[in-house]
Amino acid sequence: MRIGELAERTGAPARMLRYYEQHGLITAERSPNGYRDFPEAIVDRVRQIRGLLDAGVPVKIIKQILPCLGSPEEIYxxxxxxxxxxxxxxxxxxxxxxxxxxxxxxxxxxxxxxxxxxxx
DNA sequence: GTTCTGACA
DNA sequence: TGTCAGGA
CATH class of the missing domain: 1.20.5 (Single alpha-helices involved in coiled-coils or other helix-helix interfaces)
Structure with missing residues:
Protein backbone atom coordinates (compact mmCIF):
# COMPACT_ATOMS: atom_id res chain seq x y z
CA MET A 1 0.00 0.00 0.00
CA ARG A 2 1.10 3.58 -0.50
CA ILE A 3 1.87 6.07 2.25
CA GLY A 4 -1.52 7.72 2.06
CA GLU A 5 -3.42 4.56 2.87
CA LEU A 6 -1.02 3.65 5.65
CA ALA A 7 -1.47 7.11 7.11
CA GLU A 8 -5.24 6.69 7.16
CA ARG A 9 -5.08 3.24 8.67
CA THR A 10 -2.61 4.13 11.39
CA GLY A 11 -3.56 7.69 12.15
CA ALA A 12 0.05 8.71 11.67
CA PRO A 13 0.55 11.56 9.17
CA ALA A 14 2.49 10.66 6.02
CA ARG A 15 5.07 13.15 7.26
CA MET A 16 5.73 11.00 10.32
CA LEU A 17 5.76 7.77 8.38
CA ARG A 18 8.59 9.12 6.22
CA TYR A 19 10.30 10.20 9.41
CA TYR A 20 10.02 6.70 10.88
CA GLU A 21 11.48 5.22 7.74
CA GLN A 22 14.40 7.64 7.81
CA HIS A 23 15.21 6.52 11.31
CA GLY A 24 14.96 2.84 10.51
CA LEU A 25 11.81 2.24 12.54
CA ILE A 26 10.07 0.87 9.46
CA THR A 27 11.17 -0.16 5.99
CA ALA A 28 9.44 0.13 2.62
CA GLU A 29 9.93 -1.11 -0.89
CA ARG A 30 9.93 1.34 -3.77
CA SER A 31 7.55 1.24 -6.69
CA PRO A 32 8.90 2.07 -10.19
CA ASN A 33 7.51 5.57 -9.77
CA GLY A 34 9.53 6.09 -6.61
CA TYR A 35 6.56 5.81 -4.31
CA ARG A 36 7.04 3.89 -1.07
CA ASP A 37 5.30 0.52 -1.09
CA PHE A 38 4.42 -0.70 2.39
CA PRO A 39 3.61 -4.31 3.24
CA GLU A 40 0.32 -5.11 4.96
CA ALA A 41 2.18 -6.13 8.12
CA ILE A 42 3.56 -2.71 8.91
CA VAL A 43 0.17 -1.40 9.98
CA ASP A 44 0.60 -3.15 13.32
CA ARG A 45 4.24 -2.15 13.50
CA VAL A 46 3.37 1.53 13.10
CA ARG A 47 0.81 1.17 15.84
CA GLN A 48 3.47 -0.28 18.13
CA ILE A 49 5.80 2.57 17.26
CA ARG A 50 3.13 5.15 17.96
CA GLY A 51 2.31 3.49 21.24
CA LEU A 52 5.93 3.71 22.32
CA LEU A 53 6.27 7.28 21.08
CA ASP A 54 3.13 8.35 22.91
CA ALA A 55 4.56 6.77 26.05
CA GLY A 56 7.55 9.05 25.68
CA VAL A 57 10.04 6.48 24.47
CA PRO A 58 12.65 8.14 22.26
CA VAL A 59 13.23 6.88 18.72
CA LYS A 60 16.69 5.75 19.73
CA ILE A 61 15.27 3.28 22.24
CA ILE A 62 12.43 2.19 20.00
CA LYS A 63 14.93 1.31 17.33
CA GLN A 64 16.60 -1.07 19.76
CA ILE A 65 13.54 -2.85 21.06
CA LEU A 66 11.48 -2.91 17.87
CA PRO A 67 13.23 -5.97 16.44
CA CYS A 68 12.45 -7.69 19.72
CA LEU A 69 8.72 -7.08 19.50
CA GLY A 70 6.79 -10.07 18.30
CA SER A 71 3.35 -9.84 16.76
CA PRO A 72 1.99 -9.58 20.30
CA GLU A 73 3.14 -6.78 22.54
CA GLU A 74 5.74 -8.69 24.41
CA ILE A 75 9.38 -7.80 24.72
CA TYR A 76 12.08 -10.42 24.99
C1' DG B 1 -4.51 13.64 -7.77
C1' DT B 2 -0.70 11.53 -4.97
C1' DT B 3 3.89 11.16 -3.51
C1' DC B 4 8.97 12.65 -3.23
C1' DT B 5 12.88 15.38 -1.04
C1' DG B 6 14.51 19.12 1.44
C1' DA B 7 13.91 23.11 4.30
C1' DC B 8 12.10 26.29 7.93
C1' DA B 9 8.40 30.66 10.97
C1' DT C 1 5.23 18.24 13.32
C1' DG C 2 2.98 21.19 9.91
C1' DT C 3 3.58 23.04 5.58
C1' DC C 4 5.48 25.07 1.36
C1' DA C 5 8.36 24.58 -2.89
C1' DG C 6 9.40 22.44 -7.28
C1' DG C 7 9.31 17.99 -9.77
C1' DA C 8 7.71 13.58 -11.55
Whole structure:
Protein backbone atom coordinates (compact mmCIF):
# COMPACT_ATOMS: atom_id res chain seq x y z
CA MET A 1 0.00 0.00 0.00
CA ARG A 2 1.10 3.58 -0.50
CA ILE A 3 1.87 6.07 2.25
CA GLY A 4 -1.52 7.72 2.06
CA GLU A 5 -3.42 4.56 2.87
CA LEU A 6 -1.02 3.65 5.65
CA ALA A 7 -1.47 7.11 7.11
CA GLU A 8 -5.24 6.69 7.16
CA ARG A 9 -5.08 3.24 8.67
CA THR A 10 -2.61 4.13 11.39
CA GLY A 11 -3.56 7.69 12.15
CA ALA A 12 0.05 8.71 11.67
CA PRO A 13 0.55 11.56 9.17
CA ALA A 14 2.49 10.66 6.02
CA ARG A 15 5.07 13.15 7.26
CA MET A 16 5.73 11.00 10.32
CA LEU A 17 5.76 7.77 8.38
CA ARG A 18 8.59 9.12 6.22
CA TYR A 19 10.30 10.20 9.41
CA TYR A 20 10.02 6.70 10.88
CA GLU A 21 11.48 5.22 7.74
CA GLN A 22 14.40 7.64 7.81
CA HIS A 23 15.21 6.52 11.31
CA GLY A 24 14.96 2.84 10.51
CA LEU A 25 11.81 2.24 12.54
CA ILE A 26 10.07 0.87 9.46
CA THR A 27 11.17 -0.16 5.99
CA ALA A 28 9.44 0.13 2.62
CA GLU A 29 9.93 -1.11 -0.89
CA ARG A 30 9.93 1.34 -3.77
CA SER A 31 7.55 1.24 -6.69
CA PRO A 32 8.90 2.07 -10.19
CA ASN A 33 7.51 5.57 -9.77
CA GLY A 34 9.53 6.09 -6.61
CA TYR A 35 6.56 5.81 -4.31
CA ARG A 36 7.04 3.89 -1.07
CA ASP A 37 5.30 0.52 -1.09
CA PHE A 38 4.42 -0.70 2.39
CA PRO A 39 3.61 -4.31 3.24
CA GLU A 40 0.32 -5.11 4.96
CA ALA A 41 2.18 -6.13 8.12
CA ILE A 42 3.56 -2.71 8.91
CA VAL A 43 0.17 -1.40 9.98
CA ASP A 44 0.60 -3.15 13.32
CA ARG A 45 4.24 -2.15 13.50
CA VAL A 46 3.37 1.53 13.10
CA ARG A 47 0.81 1.17 15.84
CA GLN A 48 3.47 -0.28 18.13
CA ILE A 49 5.80 2.57 17.26
CA ARG A 50 3.13 5.15 17.96
CA GLY A 51 2.31 3.49 21.24
CA LEU A 52 5.93 3.71 22.32
CA LEU A 53 6.27 7.28 21.08
CA ASP A 54 3.13 8.35 22.91
CA ALA A 55 4.56 6.77 26.05
CA GLY A 56 7.55 9.05 25.68
CA VAL A 57 10.04 6.48 24.47
CA PRO A 58 12.65 8.14 22.26
CA VAL A 59 13.23 6.88 18.72
CA LYS A 60 16.69 5.75 19.73
CA ILE A 61 15.27 3.28 22.24
CA ILE A 62 12.43 2.19 20.00
CA LYS A 63 14.93 1.31 17.33
CA GLN A 64 16.60 -1.07 19.76
CA ILE A 65 13.54 -2.85 21.06
CA LEU A 66 11.48 -2.91 17.87
CA PRO A 67 13.23 -5.97 16.44
CA CYS A 68 12.45 -7.69 19.72
CA LEU A 69 8.72 -7.08 19.50
CA GLY A 70 6.79 -10.07 18.30
CA SER A 71 3.35 -9.84 16.76
CA PRO A 72 1.99 -9.58 20.30
CA GLU A 73 3.14 -6.78 22.54
CA GLU A 74 5.74 -8.69 24.41
CA ILE A 75 9.38 -7.80 24.72
CA TYR A 76 12.08 -10.42 24.99
CA UNK A 77 15.80 -10.53 24.35
CA UNK A 78 17.18 -13.85 23.16
CA UNK A 79 20.69 -12.54 23.84
CA UNK A 80 20.65 -9.72 26.40
CA UNK A 81 23.17 -7.03 25.54
CA UNK A 82 24.54 -5.35 28.72
CA UNK A 83 24.61 -1.88 27.19
CA UNK A 84 21.12 -2.20 25.75
CA UNK A 85 19.84 -3.50 29.07
CA UNK A 86 21.27 -0.48 30.87
CA UNK A 87 19.52 1.90 28.48
CA UNK A 88 16.26 0.05 28.86
CA UNK A 89 16.50 0.24 32.64
CA UNK A 90 16.98 3.98 32.40
CA UNK A 91 14.03 4.21 30.06
CA UNK A 92 11.89 2.14 32.42
CA UNK A 93 12.72 4.50 35.28
CA UNK A 94 11.95 7.56 33.16
CA UNK A 95 8.61 6.05 32.24
CA UNK A 96 7.88 5.22 35.87
CA UNK A 97 8.53 8.81 36.91
CA UNK A 98 6.46 10.16 34.07
CA UNK A 99 3.61 7.81 34.89
CA UNK A 100 3.64 8.95 38.51
CA UNK A 101 3.60 12.56 37.39
CA UNK A 102 0.66 11.92 35.05
CA UNK A 103 -1.23 10.18 37.85
CA UNK A 104 -0.64 13.06 40.27
CA UNK A 105 -1.97 15.59 37.79
CA UNK A 106 -4.94 13.41 36.93
CA UNK A 107 -5.83 13.20 40.62
CA UNK A 108 -5.44 16.95 41.03
CA UNK A 109 -7.78 17.56 38.10
CA UNK A 110 -10.23 14.96 39.36
CA UNK A 111 -10.27 16.61 42.78
CA UNK A 112 -10.85 20.02 41.23
CA UNK A 113 -13.68 18.66 39.11
CA UNK A 114 -15.35 17.14 42.14
CA UNK A 115 -15.24 20.44 44.00
CA UNK A 116 -16.62 22.59 41.19
CA UNK A 117 -19.29 20.05 40.33
CA UNK A 118 -20.75 20.79 43.74
CA UNK A 119 -20.64 24.53 43.00
CA UNK A 120 -22.48 24.26 39.71
C1' DG B 1 -4.51 13.64 -7.77
C1' DT B 2 -0.70 11.53 -4.97
C1' DT B 3 3.89 11.16 -3.51
C1' DC B 4 8.97 12.65 -3.23
C1' DT B 5 12.88 15.38 -1.04
C1' DG B 6 14.51 19.12 1.44
C1' DA B 7 13.91 23.11 4.30
C1' DC B 8 12.10 26.29 7.93
C1' DA B 9 8.40 30.66 10.97
C1' DT C 1 5.23 18.24 13.32
C1' DG C 2 2.98 21.19 9.91
C1' DT C 3 3.58 23.04 5.58
C1' DC C 4 5.48 25.07 1.36
C1' DA C 5 8.36 24.58 -2.89
C1' DG C 6 9.40 22.44 -7.28
C1' DG C 7 9.31 17.99 -9.77
C1' DA C 8 7.71 13.58 -11.55
Missing amino acids: FPVPDPEMLAQLEEQRDRMTRKAECVLRNRDAIAAYLERVSGTA
